[in-house]
Structures are given as structure tokens and as C-alpha cells.
Amino acid sequence: MTIQAEYLVDEKGEKKSVVLSIRDYLKLMEYMEDLEDAADLKTAKVNAKGFVSFERLAKQLKKQGSIR
Secondary structure, three states: OOOOEEEEEOOOOOEEEEEEOHHHHHHHHHHHHHHHHHHHHHHHHHHOOOOOOHHHHHHHHHHHOOOO
16 A cells, blocks of 8 residues: 655654545555454454354254245
8 A cells, every 4th residue: 555645844854744635544544444354353263152154054044034
């Protein structure tokens, strides 16, 4: 991911703030959400109890008449 940033500097030339285009900001936010989702998935896998396979779930739902 490439993001074009502009920096606002103080009178000493030290970077104090960053200016992003809306497009780059939205890309960055989406990337951060993806990272958060990946971390949540990793946590769920570690703490998972009682997961069933898709095939088993589909069979159960068909048997209950919830799906065809």
C-alpha cells in the first residue's frame, strides 16, 4: 500500500502533523480494520470451543428444515 503524506513542521523543522488525502485516509482505515479482523479471528481460533464443520452445520440445518 502506498500512501502519499504531507508533513506539517514546526519552526525548528520537526514533524508535528500529517496530512493525508481522503482517499489515502480511507485506504489506511480499511487496512487497519482488516488487521483488526485478522487479530480477532486469531483470538477466536485460539479460544474456540465447539466449532462444527460447514458440512455438519448444513446437514443439521437441512434436518431442522431451516435450509433446503
